[in-house]
Amino acid sequence: xxQPQIITESNAxxxxxxxxxxxxxxxxxxxxxxxxxxxxxxxxDQSLTAADLYRIGLExxxxxxxxxxxxxxxxxxxxxxVQRVHRPxxxxxxxxxxxxxQHLLLCESCGRVEIFRGDNLKEFSxxxxxxxxxxxxxxxxxxxxxxxQCH
Amino acid sequence: xxQPQIITESNAxxxxxxxxxxxxxxxxxxxxxxxxxxxxxxxxDQSLTAADLYRIGLExxxxxxxxxxxxxxxxxxxxxxVQRVHRPxxxxxxxxxxxxxQHLLLCESCGRVEIFRGDNLKEFSxxxxxxxxxxxxxxxxxxxxxxxQCH
DNA sequence: AGAGTTATTGAAAACAGTTTTCATTATACA
DNA sequence: TGTATAATGAAAACTGTTTTCAATAACTCT
Ligand SMILES: [Mn+2]
Ligand SMILES: [Mn+2]
Ligand SMILES: [Zn+2]
Ligand SMILES: [Zn+2]
Numbered sequence: 001x002x003q004p005q006i007i008t009e010s011n012a013x014x015x016x017x018x019x020x021x022x023x024x025x026x027x028x029x030x031x032x033x034x035x036x037x038x039x040x041x042x043x044x045d046q047s048l049t050a051a052d053l054y055r056i057g058l059e060x061x062x063x064x065x066x067x068x069x070x071x072x073x074x075x076x077x078x079x080x081x082v083q084r085v086h087r088p089x090x091x092x093x094x095x096x097x098x099x100x101x102q103h104l105l106l107c108e109s110c111g112r113v114e115i116f117r118g119d120n121l122k123e124f125s126x127x128x129x130x131x132x133x134x135x136x137x138x139x140x141x142x143x144x145x146x147x148x149q150c151h
Numbered sequence: 152x153x154q155p156q157i158i159t160e161s162n163a164x165x166x167x168x169x170x171x172x173x174x175x176x177x178x179x180x181x182x183x184x185x186x187x188x189x190x191x192x193x194x195x196d197q198s199l200t201a202a203d204l205y206r207i208g209l210e211x212x213x214x215x216x217x218x219x220x221x222x223x224x225x226x227x228x229x230x231x232x233v234q235r236v237h238r239p240x241x242x243x244x245x246x247x248x249x250x251x252x253q254h255l256l257l258c259e260s261c262g263r264v265e266i267f268r269g270d271n272l273k274e275f276s277x278x279x280x281x282x283x284x285x286x287x288x289x290x291x292x293x294x295x296x297x298x299x300q301c302h
Numbered sequence: 303a304g305a306g307t308t309a310t311t312g313a314a315a316a317c318a319g320t321t322t323t324c325a326t327t328a329t330a331c332a
Numbered sequence: 333t334g335t336a337t338a339a340t341g342a343a344a345a346c347t348g349t350t351t352t353c354a355a356t357a358a359c360t361c362t
Contacts, residue, residue: 029309029358050348065312070349086237088289092348105285114283119275125294132265133299134256138239140293143276148284180329180338201320216341221320242319 012043015096019081028075033068036061038076046111047085047093085113088144107147114147163194166247170232179226184219187212189227197262198236198244236264239295258298265298 019038024030036057041048048056050073054066073094076082083097085104095104095113105114119141129136170189175181187208192199199207201224205217224245227233234248236255246255246264256265270292280287 027309031310031358033311063312067312067350068310071310084241086239086241088237088291090235090237090243092241105279105283105287107285108288114285116279116283119272121270121292124270128256128267128294129296132256132267134258134265134294134296135302136256136294136296137259138295140239140291140295141272143279143285143287143290145280145285145287145289151286178338182329182339184340214341218321218341219339222339 016042019076022079022081023075026079032061033057033064034072034075036064037069037072041076041082041094042096044095045113047087047095047106047113048111049091049093052093085142086140103141103143105143105145107150108144109146109150112147112149167193170227173230173232174226177230182219183212184208184215185223185226187215188220188223192227192233192245193247195246196264198238198246198257198264199262200242200244203244236293237291254292254294256294256296258301259295260297260301263298263300 016039019042020030020035023034023038028034037053039060040053040056050066050069053073054064054069057064057069073082077084077094080097082094085093085095085106087093087106088108093111098104098115100117102115102117103119105116106112121139121141125136125139128134167190170193171181171186174185174189179185188204190211191204191207201217201220204224205215205220208215208220224233228235228245231248233245236244236246236257238244238257239259244262249255249266251268253266253268254270256267257263272290272292276287276290279285
């Protein structure tokens with residue numbers, strides 16, 4: 001089994017520009033509301049709920065509406081730029097999309113997210129298909145705990 | 152890595168009796184509503200939402216209320232007899248609680264659930280703790296696909 | 303730059319899932 | 333069998349999310 005490999009954050013400002021460009025080049029207009037949501041989420045090191053994004057986004061765009069947060073997330077998800085994470089409490093949050101096959105490590109206290117590779121589940125998955133008769137399409141692997149700053 | 156081990160269903164009727172007895176011995180009264188919910192969920196081989204349980208439970212107890220479904224699930228969860236599963240679509244369903252360290256394989260089409268052991272993630276988890284500085288408390292491992300009857 | 307087109311916005315209403323309130327009913331137990 | 337009270341279901345309340353719609357702002361084309 002390979003060592004887990006922590007993925008380092010790529011430059012957050014660059015990510016912001018990429019997301020805005022991606023929205024634009026897909027025919028979406030660049031508005032203050034979208035800018036606010038993108039700037040907050042692309043530079044975050046934590047998973048954020050729609051309500052989080054609304055609250056923080058208001059500091060950048062005073063007239064921001066919660067509805068636009070949802071609509072922007074919808075577009076970003078459709079473009080493969082962000083993804084939803086499911087939390088044990090049942091609440092949904094968003095993070096930058098994972099690239100390729102990666103998995104998550106989430107802080108139960110502050111929401112910090114670490115991304116890693118190296119789970120080596122492909123082999124296990126194939127055996128599970130044989131044993132169960134299922135045709136397996138995807139898997140979730142998420143670890144939960146306390147980050148170094150929270151314990 | 153060990154072979155994945157599919158857990159076979161223990162006798163469903165016996166499970167029903169155990170759950171009812173557990174409710175009773177913890178000071179909860181045995182009512183028609185509780186009986187209906189327990190009988191349906193303890194004998195199911197699929198994950199069921201509160202709405203599913205209400206719909207199916209009505210066939211056993213004509214006056215069943217959705218509220219009692221939620222309240223019964225609350226008690227069963229508290230007693231460690233059932234647990235929630237999170238689906239990609241964000242919807243919550245319930246199954247018999249896993250015993251010890253087990254994981255899930257869910258059919259995306261019909262909701263059928265298989266339980267397995269053998270993920271061997273303890274070693275991986277320890278390495279991840281070292282690499283990330285997190286103190287890891289739990290993990291989710293769920294596979295999704297189509298069961299043999301659905302593909 | 304200005305005018306025209308239309309995508310996007312936010313307020314409000316609607317909706318889905320879940321929880322709370324409360325007067326009535328059913329269970330357990332003496 | 334009667335009594336105390338846990339449990340019930342209808343309705344209201346609440347939370348997270350989506351839809352509706354008239355007003356606005358972003359892009360395009362002179
Ligand atoms: Mn994996
Ligand atoms: Mn495991
Ligand atoms: Zn933390
Ligand atoms: Zn199936």
